[in-house]
Amino acid sequence: MQDLLQIEIWQGKTVADVLTLDFLISAAGSVFAAAGILVLGWIISAWLQGRIRALGRKHKNLDDMLFDFLSAVVRYVVLGFAFLFVLNTFGVQTTSVVAVIGAAGLAIGLALQGTLSNIAAGVMLILFRPIKLGDFVDVGGKMGTVNSITLNFTELADLSNAQVIIPNAEVWGNVITNYSANPTRRAEWTFGVGYGVNLAAAEKIIRETIMADPRSKSDPEPFVQVNNLGDSSVDFLVRVWVEAGEYFVYQADMKRKVKEALDAGGIDIPFPTTTIVQATA
Template sequence: MQDLFETELWQGKTVADLLTLEFLASAAGSVIAAIAILLLGWVISSWLQHRVENLGKRHKHLDEMLFEFLASIVRYVVLGFTVLFVLNTFGVKTTSVVAVIGAAGLAIGLALQGTLSNVAAGAVMLILFRPIKIGDFVVIAGEMGTIKQINLNYTVLADLSNVQVIVPNSEVWGNVITNYSVNPTRRAEWTFGVGYGANLKTAEDIIRSTIMSDERAHTDPEPFIQVNNLNDSSVDFLVRVWCSADDYFAFKADMTRKVKEALDEGGVDIPFPTRTIVQAAE
């Protein structure tokens, strides 16, 4: 630490020397130069950050999230060199500064292991390996929502009620990630029950025509519509039809209602649990 303060600016100076106009002018010049370097470094770092970010935005085949991460690294590297230049302006030996920063960094790293694990998960695992990206609809650590932001420390989701959910990156990488946005198609599945007295061929035809007449239903792969289970009070049809991932929720909800209405119109009985209460004779 002693070398840190043995600078050309004040080394060997007495109090009288420090009060001379020559020394004050020299100190003022160093301060002005330092401010100028700081401003220049700030402007250059911001300009480079935006240039790198815009590079990812201009080209659709490049990952925007990765370039945002690289832009942050570029910015902090430039600011770090700017600080070293400022210290050099005052005559501070930068080698001593680097040694002090290294020792402080080790102590801070030991104290902030949890935070650093989030940074490692965000910087290395999530950003470089890219299992998820902004705009994906996912389930992470039990939270379902759309990814709005991924940074070094945490991932931000908007849940189904548009409420912000913040998940630490160590929790994101350390848990199972269910990503509904990766594949372009999904398979919707329903179970429709009809009464034992119903004509199964008629019921199957109604279910098939109702669902497959919807433009969102895919014919390839072929739909699966078969009797799957014989319950106590119903014969269950298992129905599996493929659709676009973006249409999944609306398609499934719409078909649930339309098939029920179609079965009613076709005179197909849809059973429901009934209970008979018999009063014991006195």
Template sequence: MNTVIWDGRTVAEILTIEFLASAVGSVLAAIAIIILGFVIGGWVRRRLVSLGGKHAHLDITLFNFLGNVARYVIIGFAFLFVLNTFGVQTTSVVAVIGAAGLAIGLALQGTLSNVAAGVMIVFFRPIKIGDFVEVSGQMGTVKQITLNFIELASVSNVQIIIPNAQVWGNTIVNYSSYDTRRAEWTFGVGYGANLKLAEDTIRATILADPRAKTEPAPFIQVNNLGDSSVDFLVRVWCDSADFFGFQTDMKRQVKEALDDAGIEIPFPTRTVIQVQE
């Protein structure tokens, strides 16, 4: 028989109330710790990202990656702390997570290979956001680098998604890696043309463009004696940002300059002789 000790309540009732109060308090404390973990993790991530954005020589992609890692680590520690508060042996939990991770890893080998390749891309930085690259036969501007894929915007502004395993495991051509590039053309003139005049006309036309650099010195030389033309090989340096426009514009301007100078630009011809019987 229960003994009434205060205000009509038994010992069992009081103990039950205290237990419930303690349990509710523990649950509220656990929720507060988890929320605090998310808040601190988000703050640390934002600080790391802002640190990368303040300095132009630092790669923002790397700091985005480090920020995400730091956030998840802090949140993970918050969950482990909560479990430890409730008396759960965290070493057992870690062991279970490790075993589960191994099983999931075997089932998701392709996905994890993309993640591993993403880590290599982030740390070794063969490409960065804003670079114009050619990867796996696709060419475009890098818009996003994640742990699973990279996003390109093609010349026609079409979205291209490439898994990281195909990026890291293939040849990467980065057209933005260096500040300058060398444009190259081949211009043919007729065999009867004045080669000195042709060379001077080509040189003057190209160097008149402000995008052309005089250092290193331009290369303009006869490179080939074709079937119907004498071919000049022309190589001129320019800024990487000007490369495509510069190379395209010079084709037309040099052609018009050679026409104005009276220099013939030959084209293949074929003579057909018909024999009548």
């Protein structure tokens, strides 16, 4: 019996030590201390997460999505340190735990390379914000409005309101065209008139028709000039600035209005013509 009591069972403690009142009190104290650390870590992490989120929503020029991500990172970091303190409370060597976690993380990383690349790209998208919620973008030939950006994928609503899911690695690794990044855009058209037309009169009709629309901006100065002498027409290149949100509808409206104005002014808009020369024997 005496030999059994001397067997070491935990952290240098023998059965006899475990049965002593002092050890039981010490173990109970460690349990209560660990519980207190966990509760305190949970409270502090939740408070920090809430404060960081509130900071992002307090200022309109700050991105809510970025602060949501940062708040989540801060919370998990605090909880991770709390867990390490708990292990220290029970006498566990945290250096070995960290080494085990590192080895496990390496194995998991090798098994989930594709997923982790999407997560890494998601972090870059959230931090550097080349696109934001509500932006109208073109990503690798996929065009639509950004509905959400998660750590794994970006969701777009295309022109027909269909849902388009793009892995973040493809978003970050592709050319991104953001049509909403700048407040204004420059609309551009080419209008062809006949060679027998009075070019000054045609230019006046085109300019007055476009600038009569309240969406057209006079600053910067609109550009209306003959740009090309085509096979069957003299081509005017027209460039006018407009609000980015009105670009597509505005560009379509002006094509129709200019066509109708040129018809009303008697300005010929020629069809493409082809002259066939037949050789005789």
